[in-house]
Amino acid sequence: MASGQWPVKTKVCLGLLPGPLAYEELFPKVELGVERKQSLSNRKPKTENRKPSTQKSEKGLNWLLLRGLGIVLGSLFFYAGLQKHYHAYEFAEAVLAYRLGPIWLAGVAAAVLPWVELTAGGLLIAGFKRRSSLLLLSLLIASFLVVMGVTMARGLKIDCGCGLFFQAQVGPLAILQDAVLLAWAGGLYWWELRAGAVASSQ
Amino acid sequence: MQIRRFLWQDLTWAFFLLVLAVGFGLVKQWGLVSLAFQGDLADHLAKMREQRREQQFQGVKTLNLAQAYELFQEGRTLFIDARKDEEYAELHIAAAVNLPLEKLKDKDNPALANIAKERRIVVYCGEANCDLALKVAEKLQAAGFTRVEAYLGGFRAWDEAGYPVDTSK
Numbered sequence: 001m002a003s004g005q006w007p008v009k010t011k012v013c014l015g016l017l018p019g020p021l022a023y024e025e026l027f028p029k030v031e032l033g034v035e036r037k038q039s040l041s042n043r044k045p046k047t048e049n050r051k052p053s054t055q056k057s058e059k060g061l062n063w064l065l066l067r068g069l070g071i072v073l074g075s076l077f078f079y080a081g082l083q084k085h086y087h088a089y090e091f092a093e094a095v096l097a098y099r100l101g102p103i104w105l106a107g108v109a110a111a112v113l114p115w116v117e118l119t120a121g122g123l124l125i126a127g128f129k130r131r132s133s134l135l136l137l138s139l140l141i142a143s144f145l146v147v148m149g150v151t152m153a154r155g156l157k158i159d160c161g162c163g164l165f166f167q168a169q170v171g172p173l174a175i176l177q178d179a180v181l182l183a184w185a186g187g188l189y190w191w192e193l194r195a196g197a198v199a200s201s202q
Numbered sequence: 203m204q205i206r207r208f209l210w211q212d213l214t215w216a217f218f219l220l221v222l223a224v225g226f227g228l229v230k231q232w233g234l235v236s237l238a239f240q241g242d243l244a245d246h247l248a249k250m251r252e253q254r255r256e257q258q259f260q261g262v263k264t265l266n267l268a269q270a271y272e273l274f275q276e277g278r279t280l281f282i283d284a285r286k287d288e289e290y291a292e293l294h295i296a297a298a299v300n301l302p303l304e305k306l307k308d309k310d311n312p313a314l315a316n317i318a319k320e321r322r323i324v325v326y327c328g329e330a331n332c333d334l335a336l337k338v339a340e341k342l343q344a345a346g347f348t349r350v351e352a353y354l355g356g357f358r359a360w361d362e363a364g365y366p367v368d369t370s371k
Binding site for chain 2 (some may be wrong): 137
């Protein structure tokens with residue numbers, strides 16, 4: 001076969017024709033019909049079609065996780081509050097043992113603290129004013145931590161009055177337990193705060 | 203900016219919830235609160251504790267600080283510290299032996315085997331409101347020791363009175 005008779009494709013492959021020209025010849029512009037153009041412009045990219053559902057499921061998962069963690073934390077504090085409320089005098093004894101401030105203050109604290117736990121825990125379980133409840137619990141735990149730190153520094157070996165399922169002494173373990181609870185409540189609060197800010201800005 | 207606004211709202215609501223909880227607490231536990239304001243809370247708690255102990259530990263004889271110190275001065279009574287090892291090691295009544303409740307679960311405990319059954323024993327724990335001394339005394343009675351008593355003032359009262367103490371450190 002003579003070289004003059006070779007089809008264009010073959011010429012390009014052999015390097016007999018320059019690139020740009022070959023490209024034009026190889027892929028000539030095809031004029032699309034009006035209907036085809038419209039259908040193409042109406043078609044959404046596949047990623048756009050997939051995105052909302054993925055986002056939705058991610059949001060749903062986050063919401064479930066947030067609610068689940070909130071309910072568990074709320075239940076723990078609600079249970080602790082109930083225990084202290086029904087054994088108020090035993091709790092007053094535990095508060096008195098800290099020897100912080102006058103006796104009347106210990107009595108008021110023993111009466112009030114269980115109700116702070118009950119209110120915040122109950123609202124967290126119910127899902128009403130979750131952020132404020134988490135904030136209240138965080139402040140409560142943070143003050144417990146300060147009190148326990150001071151008690152440890154004073155060298156008092158007393159029952160902390162904070163054990164959920166069994167008695168615990170003021171010491172590193174009780175402090176660790178409260179630190180975990182503080183991280184839990186504080187982390188959840190920050191998460192919910194950011195989620196709320198993002199949702200309101202959209 | 204949005205976060206700051208939310209934070210402010212949350213703080214306001216948290217304060218409102220706190221006020222609500224304080225109100226509920228004061229109303230629902232008014233008996234406790236009024237006792238505290240009258241200055242009778244400590245006495246009331248001591249009475250309640252005494253009544254509870256009388257019911258819970260019926261067979262255990264008890265001693266106060268003065269009685270325990272008298273026995274200590276006689277020098278024939280064995281003092282048993284019912285607190286945890288580390289608390290005992292830090293400071294304890296002079297010549298006292300450490301015997302926490304957990305160690306009593308082992309019936310063949312060598313510490314018990316060396317004590318004569320008819321020896322006079324005084325058990326104590328850390329505070330006036332701890333029940334450990336009574337629990338250990340009850341267990342010792344069940345193990346066959348005939349002259350066991352519980353000193354209820356706790357190590358703190360002993361230490362504060364300036365009576366002889368020792369350390370294992």
